[in-house]
Amino acid sequence: MWCASFTRGITPHDVLARYGADSRTARLLTRQQAAQLSGTEGSVLRAGTLDAWAFCFEEFGVMGAMPGPLSALSQGTETFSVLRGGDGMNSFAYWRDGQCIERFEPGFAGTRPPAPHRWWDVVQQQLDAAGTEYPGLVPVLKAVALHTDAVLDTDTLNGPLLTLLLDDNSRTPDPPPQPRPAPHQPPGRFLGTAVPDPPSPPSVTYALIRPADQHTQGVKPEE
Secondary structure: OEEEEEEEOOOHHHHHHHHOOOHHHOEEEOHHHHHHHOOOOOEEEEEEEEOOEEEEEEEOOOHHHOHHHHHHHOOOOEEEEEEEOOOOOEEEEEEEOOEEEEEEOOOOHHHOOOOOOHHHHHHHHHHHHHOOOOOOOHHHHHHHHHHHOOOOOHHHHHOOEEEEEEOHHHOOOOOOOOOOOOOOOOOOOOOOOOOOOOOOOOOOOEOOOOHHHHHHHOOOEOO
């Protein structure tokens, strides 16, 4: 199981901070050294840069596929997320300006997002070009590389990267769910629960009388 995110135009320190970590605690560690940080609670985040793109790689972690970190990562920019799930379920997501634009399981038509689904099409083209029934996630990473012009290879992952352990309870929380738009209601047909009309205001409202006017004006309706 592993997870990788790619975000345009930010630094590795920014990446870790947007996951919810204190980047000042990060150290430059190799992959072998980072393995010593692994524990049952939290995820080891390893961040670096590939030209104009910053990335974060987790082994045995899924924070980079969660809405909280992805929403934060993509604020003012764009972010890709690729997850190889330990249960055999993989996922791809594309976020921009804090919003999820597309999210699906590569190769499974039942997860295809509503049109237009540009990234579904790009990923599917790479899966088709692989020419095998179970090509894994290499074609998905190629689809990301076509857009980012950045390749995350084994040598980069094995070398020193900005690394820290982030506790599960400290990661950036998920944003509140967005309300769904109300369904369209054809003329003459009501959908949903009836809401009573607000009460009508009183027909006449009376103003307070100033003491000096009592003997001449009496009670006057408000303007």
